[in-house]
Amino acid sequence: MPIPPAGPPVTAARPPARSDLEALLSEASGVPVRLKHLERLTPWAVLRARTAGPGAGLPASVIVKWLRDDPDGLRDDPRQVHTELAALRFLSEDLGLGLAPRVLAADPAAPILLLEDLAPRTPLDRALRYGGALPPPPGLASFARALGELGAATAGHAEAYYARRSALGPVDARADRVWPEAGVWPRVVEQAAAFGTALPDPAGGELAGVVAELADPGPFLSLTNGDAEANNFLVAGDDGRLIDFEFAGYRHTLTSAVCLYVPGPAWLAVGDPVATGLEAAHRGALARSVREAEDDRLFGYGLACACLTWAAARLVRFPVLDARPAGDPSRIQMVSVLESAAGVAADRRALPHLAGWARRAALALRRRWPDADVDPAALAPYTPRH
Structure with missing residues (x-):
């Protein structure tokens, strides 16, 4: 959110x-x-x-x-x-x-x-809730592709967008560029230390790089709607449209791809976008104008920065989740988010110290919340949180 x-x-x-x-x-x-x-x-x-x-x-x-x-x-x-x-x-x-x-x-x-009115298209998350994600429905690939197409089409056109936006009232393009989730890192570091998973010094150094990457995306700067989740994609078959641009702005385009790799608020798991072809759909569309998306190192680093930051933004809810009764699915989700984000970074050979910290934080939560100590392989892709 x-x-x-x-x-x-x-x-x-x-x-x-x-x-x-x-x-x-x-x-x-x-x-x-x-x-x-x-x-x-x-x-x-x-x-x-x-x-x-x-x-x-x-x-x-x-x-x-x-x-x-x-x-x-x-x-x-x-x-x-x-x-x-x-x-x-x-x-x-x-x-x-x-x-x-x-x-x-x-x-x-x-x-x-x-x-x-985009009817008869319906929310993609509804199809995932009631139809499952195996095999992936065509709308899921359409969603991944649309996120890439949005990034490709809007990269390099920030001036035209902000001309329109400023005509409607004051706007700070530099502030827009800062992904709101990135602002929670100081609170997360403080909270993590409170339950025994303090950020080690090498991870702190990596964190500075993460903040810099998200604040200055370079060629990965594009328009995002600010809330890229399956509920904000309306689809009929493989014909889909993105909705809900209330929080739109030019920021790191890979922040919109996090939802393909790490569970959002509605899910306990999202599956493997590489194996299902979702990454290829998204990355291929993005690379049509953002050629840097074809570079494994640049793409992987930006993706790891975005995924770990999303996990941190979710972890800031620790006090709320800790106060909930055993069995609350949000606890399982929190563990899944941390482990999924760490897995993305490990797969891309990026941010090893931050990824290690995320895994340790997940392990600490498993021990603190025995009800959340579940086998991630037992979670089907797009298992609803409720």
Whole structure:
């Protein structure tokens, strides 16, 4: 889950009025538009608005996003809506990409977005939950490929994106570049020492390199949506689209690939992307314009930095997990995350001291939480956490 942006949140708005949506669509299409039905969509806090009849190029339904209430304070900042608006228009209008929904109309001041309805595509995570990942469904390879295509198409175009974004309000491109997860390392180092897995000096030296790699990605700088997980990829067969660009920004492109190698919040395991061909799909697409992705050393180092940092960002939740009752699946997930990230680094022959520390931290948690001391081979790919 993304870390909230800096700055005070504003009071969240109720869903926009039907009349406001009709006015926006009418202005965008040039003809009067009436809506006959509004419905909430899960798992997202969005609406589907069905028009009384498509006309002037408008579809039969559109998706509505607005500034909304969020008890975690993650999605109640108008800058997030502005970011999504800029990112989606940048992709479709500036780059001509069909990787994400098109913006049909918008009111940045409200703020409200009316987006292309991607139905009948459905969330990839739903297919994985109910259909499993063996053999990998075509949507999974499409997801990996789309992440690579996004990186390849947007690399080198940061100036055009930030021109769009800055027109909607102040934005700090340098701050955008910092992956929020990287900011948790000091807390993680402190917590790890508290349960007997202090970071050794050589690992500290490697950590400085990790922070530098993520802060200055060089050729690996591209637009990411900021929350690359299977729930944010809508798919029908192998035809998929990326959604949820509220936390988009130019940062290390391999941060978006972590979800292929290390379990995200929904999963206990994700499988082997090399054996299943997911890495080839992602890396091949990325290398079409980011040639450095073909270099095993550069690709492997960046990937190891991103995976270990993701693991650290999850480990910061240790006090919460430690207070939960035995048998809570989040404990198994935490061990799996650490061991998966360490395995990525070992396979790439990168960051051996940090990888060793991650394995020791996982072992310490196995001993502390006997309920989490499970055989990772017994976890099927994309086993849900709940």
